[in-house]
Amino acid sequence: MTYLFDPVNWEWLWSGNNLRFLLEGFAVNLQIAAVAMVLSLAFGLMLALLRISKVRLISVPTGIWVDVFRNLPVIFLILYLFLGLPESWTNAYADAVPGFFSEALQSGFVLAGILALVLYNSAVLAEIMRSGILSLERGQSDAAYALGLTYFQAMRRVILPQGLRRMVPATVSQLITLNKDTTLVSIIAIQEVVRHGRILSTSGVFFGEVQAPVLQVFIVIGLMFIAVNLVLSRLSRRLEIRERKRTAIKAGRVTGVEDQVAAETDLVTPR
Amino acid sequence: MTGLWEVLTEHLPEFSSGLWVTFRLVVISLVIAMSVGTLVASLRVVPSAWLNRIGGVYVEFFRNIPLLVLLIISFAGLRRAGVPISPWVAGTASLGLYTAAFIAEALRSGVFAVGRGQIDAALSLGLTYPRVLRRIVLPQAFRTVIPTISSLVIAMIKNSAIIGVSLLALPDLLAEARIVNAETFKTNETFFWAAVGYLLLTGTATLAFRYLERRYQVRR
Numbered sequence: 001m002t003y004l005f006d007p008v009n010w011e012w013l014w015s016g017n018n019l020r021f022l023l024e025g026f027a028v029n030l031q032i033a034a035v036a037m038v039l040s041l042a043f044g045l046m047l048a049l050l051r052i053s054k055v056r057l058i059s060v061p062t063g064i065w066v067d068v069f070r071n072l073p074v075i076f077l078i079l080y081l082f083l084g085l086p087e088s089w090t091n092a093y094a095d096a097v098p099g100f101f102s103e104a105l106q107s108g109f110v111l112a113g114i115l116a117l118v119l120y121n122s123a124v125l126a127e128i129m130r131s132g133i134l135s136l137e138r139g140q141s142d143a144a145y146a147l148g149l150t151y152f153q154a155m156r157r158v159i160l161p162q163g164l165r166r167m168v169p170a171t172v173s174q175l176i177t178l179n180k181d182t183t184l185v186s187i188i189a190i191q192e193v194v195r196h197g198r199i200l201s202t203s204g205v206f207f208g209e210v211q212a213p214v215l216q217v218f219i220v221i222g223l224m225f226i227a228v229n230l231v232l233s234r235l236s237r238r239l240e241i242r243e244r245k246r247t248a249i250k251a252g253r254v255t256g257v258e259d260q261v262a263a264e265t266d267l268v269t270p271r
Numbered sequence: 272m273t274g275l276w277e278v279l280t281e282h283l284p285e286f287s288s289g290l291w292v293t294f295r296l297v298v299i300s301l302v303i304a305m306s307v308g309t310l311v312a313s314l315r316v317v318p319s320a321w322l323n324r325i326g327g328v329y330v331e332f333f334r335n336i337p338l339l340v341l342l343i344i345s346f347a348g349l350r351r352a353g354v355p356i357s358p359w360v361a362g363t364a365s366l367g368l369y370t371a372a373f374i375a376e377a378l379r380s381g382v383f384a385v386g387r388g389q390i391d392a393a394l395s396l397g398l399t400y401p402r403v404l405r406r407i408v409l410p411q412a413f414r415t416v417i418p419t420i421s422s423l424v425i426a427m428i429k430n431s432a433i434i435g436v437s438l439l440a441l442p443d444l445l446a447e448a449r450i451v452n453a454e455t456f457k458t459n460e461t462f463f464w465a466a467v468g469y470l471l472l473t474g475t476a477t478l479a480f481r482y483l484e485r486r487y488q489v490r491r
Contacts, residue, residue: 003352071425071473072466073432076445084458180337187436194339201347215348222336222344229335 303367308374
């Protein structure tokens with residue numbers, strides 16, 4: 001305890017550019033998270049719609065795809081793509097990456113990281129979205145078809161707006177997991193916050209001549225993540241309360257835990 | 272496809288010992304997660320604002336911190352501070368305490384599903400609050416949250432891979448796969464078998480919990 005709070009061990013935080021160095025690394029994590037989030041949501045919705053398709057030739061392979069990628073560790077996927085991705089792909093990424101991304105994101109390896117995060121999270125989100133859609137009563141789609149709406153119209157105007165609203169809490173907790181998982185790309189030598197923390201705590205001499213102890217450096221990094229994730233979860237709760245006030249319906253919501261295996265549709269619709 | 276079988280048969284010792292390490296990591300962490308999770312959930316439901324707050328801080332801290340950062344704090348951080356912690360202790364404690372936050376949240380929601388009436392009835396029969404929790408509330412709460420705990424155990428199996436590849440150098444399944452890959456350069460084949468190993472573990476866990484769920488279903 002005395003070690004933890006000893007002011008000597010916290011001096012590094014204010015000396016030189018140390019804190020700024022950590023924050024720059026953290027910004028890389030947030031960028032990776034943002035890109036992976038957008039892509040995972042889009043792919044996840046696509047997978048969810050394919051999985052509930054009535055054509056078995058589409059729904060069965062999609063189901064296998066989703067179940068495989070949902071049940072593999074993200075770190076496994078990151079490492080595999082890092083080692084196994086053809087060089088032409090990584091080169092193509094390095095050429096195509098937009099210039100406004102920070103320098104750490106320009107390397108071709110980032111493609112392996114983002115691709116792995118998207119593969120995993122889109123599979124998990126697909127399950128959440130599927131259970132959100134299936135939690136709607138059958139009458140909703142029947143009524144939509146009876147009114148003469150086509151499949152796509154019914155999806156866009158009736159099913160998705162209601163189904164997706166129910167899965168907001170579960171989706172947000174998955175996005176928080178995704179945000180935490182961005183630290184894993186440090187394994188494949190992407191210069192993000194964990195890497196920066198390691199650099200600080202092994203070569204503190206170069207940055208402001210004060211030794212930075214590992215413990216304190218990584219507590220600060222942990223607090224950065226906690227702060228951002230707390231804001232995310234507060235935001236989702238605010239959103240949920242507002243929705244409930246506006247629609248005045250107590251919708252059975254899709255419950256969310258980390259990696260919510262939303263297969264428990266029974267939890268969503270109590271029979 | 273011959274290469275695929277060769278990689279498995281020639282490196283079976285590595286794969287099986289890795290699978291065994293991963294399995295033990297998950298079991299030990301699960302024991303820690305369940306006990307700490309139950310304790311934290313109890314803190315969050317007892318009628319004391321102070322204890323509630325302590326439980327809440329625990330949950331928000333461990334739920335929102337990346338596991339990798341937690342592992343670095345508990346291993347490299349504590350070692351530098353002069354605590355001689357072993358990789359096994361650091362790894363299982365990190366994964367256990369991390370998952371405990373999610374277990375606590377699940378149990379808390381299970382406790383609220385039990386219903387005020389039962390708690391009042393037990394209290395009016397003269398049971399003390401800890402006894403009510405232990406005898407009436409928690410047994411039912413555990414049953415209602417079996418599906419949630421099932422998905423947490425699966426998440427745990429997946430998260431255990433982070434222990435192996437981060438600084439702790441525990442030879443779990445993914446770490447062994449990396450070793451085999453470095454020897455053979457057959458990335459696709461090696462990672463295929465590692466994936467099979469992980470899917471075996473998560474698949475078995477899914478089936479086991481489905482059985483438990485059916486056996487201990489709460490009829491309401």
